[in-house]
Amino acid sequence: MNVPLSITKTIHEWLFSAMNPSVASGVEMVLIALVYLTIFAVLGLFLVLLERRVAAWFQLRVGPNRVGYQGLLQTMADALKLVSKELTGTDRADKFLYNLAPYFVIISALMALAVIPFSREFQAFDINIGIFFLIAVSSIGVIGILLGGWSSNNKFALIGAMRSGVQTISYELSVGLSLLTMILLTGSLQLSEIIEVQKEGWLIAQGHIPAIIAFMIYMIAGTAETNRAPFDMVEAESELGAGFHTEYSGMKFAYFFLAEFINMFLIAAIATTVFFGGWLSPFGITESLPWLGVFWFLMKTFVLVFLMMWFRWTFPRLRVDQLLTLEWKYLLPINLVNIVLMALLVWGNLTLKF
DSSP: OOHHHHHHHHHHHHHHHHSOHHHHHHHHHHHHHHHHHHHHHHHHHHHHHHHHHHHHHHTTOOOSOSSSGGGTTHHHHHHHHHHHSOOOOOTTSOHHHHHHHHHHHHHHHHHHHTTOOSSSSOOSOOOTTHHHHHHHHHTTHHHHHHHHHHHTTOHHHHHHHHHHHHHHHHHHHHHHHHHHHHHHHHOOOOHHHHHHHGGGSOHHHHTHHHHHHHHHHHHHHHHHHTTOTTSOGGGOHHHHTTGGGTTOOHHHHHHHHHHHHHHHHHHHHHHHHHHSOTTSOTTOOOOOSTTHHHHHHHHHHHHHHHHHHHHHTTSOOOOHHHHHHIIIIIIHHHHHHHHHHHHHHHHHHHHHHO
């Protein structure tokens, strides 16, 4: 018996029998939103703790070990501290845009999370332009960063925001082209269909060398797009304080901080879906248990998250000119050649079939 489907079917039937259909639809949407907000908050807290643990491991430290068992409640304590802090700002800040900016960042991350297929049954929004939707929605976040940096009326925040605009727009090209390379192989933008195609083997294996190149470029560009080290010129502490969110405090700062970690999860989740079979078992076994797909999806995703954290504690920070040179002189040309290689590979396979 498929437990999640039976539960959702029971709730659906009860709501529509107990109230007006339009009201029942609204209640269903609210329930789904609450589920995803909970996932959003828990994921953020867990990833912050994981980051601190991984950092401690790389630096031969202990890490959080005071609040709760083995420090498991440390991020919860930090969140409560941020909620209780005073919301400050500069006198000459543009108050409306200053207060609006964090919501651009947090809402764009939440909208992108809704399209991620955690399993066959666990996906809020499965549309036929899933990859396109993800690329479009994730681009909105940079507007919040630009608004936050400019409206703060702080030169360090403005410099950080301008760097973020240049960096995000530049590396979005490589992220998009890497995914386009794999779309050529699958012939679909729908995330659930992309996973179904991989029942006979992950796309990173089906696509041969072009797929491996696309994955490597995607991970580099994705790390840069989320402003993570070694591409964190946006928040270079030694130069810009906290960068674009220097003037933010309390929950507004927490929104920016949380969105960075959720975006890191999203980059890893998209890579899991497109390159590594999403919820499919790595052993080619069809899952009989409904939540096993969620387990495999999260396992693959957290391995890639760990890889991104490994980047941070291994490589030194790039200069701005090195950052842009890497994208425009190396990643972008390689990506364009790689798309042509994938197109030839797909054409060759179709020719052999005919």
